[in-house]
Amino acid sequence: MSYRAWFQCINPQCGATYPLNRIVYHCEQCHALLEVQHDLQALSRRGAAAWMKLFEDRYKSNEWPYGSGVWGKKEWVLPQIDNQNVVSLYEGGTNLFWAERFGKLVGLDDLWIKLCGNTHSGSFKDLGMTVLVSQVKQMIAEGAPIKAVACASTGDTSAALATYCAAAGIQSVVLLPRGKISLAQLIQPVANGALVLYLDTDFDGCMKLVQEITRDPTLYLANSMNSLRVEGQKTVGIEIVQQFDWEAPDVIIIPGGNLGNVSALGKGLLMLKDLGLIAKLPRLVVAQAQKANPLYRAYLRNFETFEPIRAEKTLASAIQIGNPVSYEKAVRTLRAFQGIVEQASEEELADAAALGDRTGMFNCPHTGVALAVLLKLLKAGKIDKAERVVVISTAHGLKFVEMKVKYHQRELEFACRHANQPLELPARLDAIKDALDRSLRQQADRKA
Numbered sequence: 210m211s212y213r214a215w216f217q218c219i220n221p222q223c224g225a226t227y228p229l230n231r232i233v234y235h236c237e238q239c240h241a242l243l244e245v246q247h248d249l250q251a252l253s254r255r256g257a258a259a260w261m262k263l264f265e266d267r268y269k270s271n272e273w274p275y276g277s278g279v280w281g282k283k284e285w286v287l288p289q290i291d292n293q294n295v296v297s298l299y300e301g302g303t304n305l306f307w308a309e310r311f312g313k314l315v316g317l318d319d320l321w322i323k324l325c326g327n328t329h330s331g332s333f334k335d336l337g338m339t340v341l342v343s344q345v346k347q348m349i350a351e352g353a354p355i356k357a358v359a360c361a362s363t364g365d366t367s368a369a370l371a372t373y374c375a376a377a378g379i380q381s382v383v384l385l386p387r388g389k390i391s392l393a394q395l396i397q398p399v400a401n402g403a404l405v406l407y408l409d410t411d412f413d414g415c416m417k418l419v420q421e422i423t424r425d426p427t428l429y430l431a432n433s434m435n436s437l438r439v440e441g442q443k444t445v446g447i448e449i450v451q452q453f454d455w456e457a458p459d460v461i462i463i464p465g466g467n468l469g470n471v472s473a474l475g476k477g478l479l480m481l482k483d484l485g486l487i488a489k490l491p492r493l494v495v496a497q498a499q500k501a502n503p504l505y506r507a508y509l510r511n512f513e514t515f516e517p518i519r520a521e522k523t524l525a526s527a528i529q530i531g532n533p534v535s536y537e538k539a540v541r542t543l544r545a546f547q548g549i550v551e552q553a554s555e556e557e558l559a560d561a562a563a564l565g566d567r568t569g570m571f572n573c574p575h576t577g578v579a580l581a582v583l584l585k586l587l588k589a590g591k592i593d594k595a596e597r598v599v600v601i602s603t604a605h606g607l608k609f610v611e612m613k614v615k616y617h618q619r620e621l622e623f624a625c626r627h628a629n630q631p632l633e634l635p636a637r638l639d640a641i642k643d644a645l646d647r648s649l650r651q652q653a654d655r656k657a
């Protein structure tokens with residue numbers, strides 16, 4: 210059976226198509242974004258039950274590359290790639306856990322967290338980068354004159370690009386906004402041998418510059434306007450449904466910045482529906498930081514107009530984006546999924562992340578945005594407490610310890626009501642016993 214995929218212009222009046230090995234990021238006819246389209250007719254010949262069985266058989270197996278959560282769905286992702294060109298670090302297959310205690314605290318029985326940060330470079334960006342770098346490797350093998358792969362980043366895209374390029378032996382170039390990413394995010398591409406360009410601008414400024422330099426066809430662009438990444442990232446929605454034994458949840462909440470990921474989530478879910486693996490679609494919620502909320506503002510105007518903003522500094526630094534590249538795709542997705550957009554203030558996101566941590570999570574601030582939005586939507590009655598809700602946790606909390614340190618040292622501009630501080634004591638038994646007595650008594654008082 211031969212399956213095919215190609216780039217297609219998202220403008221329905223145009224619909225121009227291009228092969229996946231063409232170096233093209235915008236439609237050459239009308240300049241709209243492109244997306245990867247699949248031959249759904251060929252895919253539908255296999256039947257829903259047969260796809261489910263195939264995906265189950267491959268899931269987390271050791272049969273390379275199909276044990277990867279992305280490449281286990283290869284026919285739906287990038288069917289024409291040679292397995293020898295696949296650059297995989299066994300991404301995907303991340304745990305989806307029942308957040309029982311957090312759910313109880315907020316009055317929700319059926320709350321689940323999809324931990325996309327439990328992966329190679331610590332964020333969901335791995336899902337897309339394995340696809341993009343594999344395609345680049347294939348193009349180089351076919352003789353394309355690509356010398357390096359470049360991206361602008363708020364820290365996680367660059368970490369993923371650098372690690373996959375290092376695994377493939379391809380040079381990476383990353384443009385980062387100075388002082389606006391975490392220390393872990395800076396050292397990741399440094400360690401992986403990327404050319405790290407640390408610039409006095411914000412993400413939107415880096416994005417403009419990388420589009421300029423990648424006009425040179427020997428520098429391939431790895432940002433999510435390159436829709437190859439969306440193909441890998443769309444497996445997160447498919448995987449969630451698979452983990453629920455092929456049943457879609459009621460609601461999925463996802464933090465959004467450049468808005469590639471919500472578009473990807475929607476694309477995977479629509480493919481499941483089109484190919485008959487699920488009957489109903491979940492509702493999708495995009496959670497934005499109030500300091501970087503251009504989608505939320507457009508949502509309040511019913512998406513009639515869009516205005517880029519200058520994103521302000523936010524603890525949720527990976528979504529500090531004022532001019533999201535995938536805005537159009539995100540709006541299309543939200544319209545198809547009864548979408549909601551909600552925002553969270555700095556205090557709301559930090560407290561929600563910390564409250565989650567108190568129930569056994571270790572949240573990044575972006576996951577905090579999503580959890581805060583969940584609390585607000587529950588309160589507003591827009592999510593019912595009987596619904597099955599999945600929160601997408603986009604990165605590992607260990608990449609964002611600076612933010613957590615500031616929170617627990619109460620160095621932020623708000624109360625930090627869940628702060629917890631280490632006690633500095635002399636190394637003596639009596640001092641420790643005193644501290645234990647005091648602390649355990651306080652806890653008993655609080656419970657009483």
Ligand SMILES: *Cc1c(COP(=O)(O)O)cnc(C)c1O
Nearest residue numbers: 365466467468469470575603604
């Ligand atoms: C990239 C990123 C996001 C936002 O995804 P978009 O596709 O830009 O909307 C959210 N959280 C984390 C941790 C990220 O790295």
Ligand SMILES: [Zn+2]
Nearest residue numbers: 218223236239
């Ligand atoms: Zn076009």
